[in-house]
Amino acid sequence: QKEVEQNSGPLSVPEGAIASLNCTYSDRVSQSFFWYRQYSGKSPELIMSIYSNGDKEDGRFTAQLNKASQYVSLLIRDSQPSDSATYLCASEEGHAGGTSYGKLTFGQGTILTVHP
Amino acid sequence: EAQVTQNPRYLITVTGKKLTVTCSQNMNHEYMSWYRQDPGLGLRQIYYSMNVEVTDKGDVPEGYKVSRKEKRNFPLILESPSPNQTSLYFCASSLSTDTYSYEQYFGPGTRLTVT
Numbered sequence: 143q144k145e146v147e148q149n150s151g152p153l154s155v156p157e158g159a160i161a162s163l164n165c166t167y168s169d170r171v172s173q174s175f176f177w178y179r180q181y182s183g184k185s186p187e188l189i190m191s192i193y194s195n196g197d198k199e200d201g202r203f204t205a206q207l208n209k210a211s212q213y214v215s216l217l218i219r220d221s222q223p224s225d226s227a228t229y230l231c232a233s234e235e236g237h238a239g240g241t242s243y244g245k246l247t248f249g250q251g252t253i254l255t256v257h258p
Numbered sequence: 259e260a261q262v263t264q265n266p267r268y269l270i271t272v273t274g275k276k277l278t279v280t281c282s283q284n285m286n287h288e289y290m291s292w293y294r295q296d297p298g299l300g301l302r303q304i305y306y307s308m309n310v311e312v313t314d315k316g317d318v319p320e321g322y323k324v325s326r327k328e329k330r331n332f333p334l335i336l337e338s339p340s341p342n343q344t345s346l347y348f349c350a351s352s353l354s355t356d357t358y359s360y361e362q363y364f365g366p367g368t369r370l371t372v373t
Contacts, residue, residue: 176361176362184366184367185348185364185365185366185367186301186348186364187364188361188362188363191361230300230301232301244289244291244306244308244314245303245306245314245316246291246303246306246362247303247317248293248300248301248302248303249300250298250299250300251300
């Protein structure tokens with residue numbers, strides 16, 4: 143069974159600080175990784191996807207991928223109270239030759255609270 | 259508006275009474291999937307479908323059935339629901355490609371209680 147582990151929360155940061163969310167995965171051949179945000183009582187919302195080693199930036203969000211260490215992270219700069227939510231890390235089961243299997247594994251989520 | 263819809267949003271039923279939760283997307287997505295979300299266990303994939311007439315098991319398929327007769331619809335069927343299927347269910351879809359895939363868009367969720 144492939145596993146995705148997220149740093150245990152909850153995580154609390156002051157407004158304006160950087161929130162750092164971490165995730166490790168067990169499937170060595172996973173190629174696709176995703177960060178979702180889920181507000182209480184709502185459905186998950188995709189905020190970042192990353193497929194290559196390195197950093198990917200989108201506004202205040204930066205995803206980082208290190209395939210050698212099987213590690214994915216999400217940095218949220220200038221955190222706002224509206225960023226308070228559960229953040230879910232997900233990986234797609236590894237595939238070879240460009241054929242995707244379509245099977246995703248999610249971590250249990252990290253609860254982030256940004257306090258004014 | 260591009261969206262994934264699920265019906266019903268809330269359902270309370272009794273053990274053994276067959277039920278179907280519908281899922282529909284209007285984005286012409288090839289890929290669709292069902293998840294259940296339980297406290298402490300996170301989101302777990304039940305079934306997924308790469309395209310019409312193509313379905314496969316996720317991590318927790320026991321007690322569930324699916325069908326994909328047309329691209330836009332992917333119903334989840336519980337033939338004989340049991341209390342351990344009480345959960346929050348999400349349908350999702352994505353425009354899969356060979357290289358970059360499975361940026362999934364989720365429906366609003368269906369909260370199912372089986373007594």
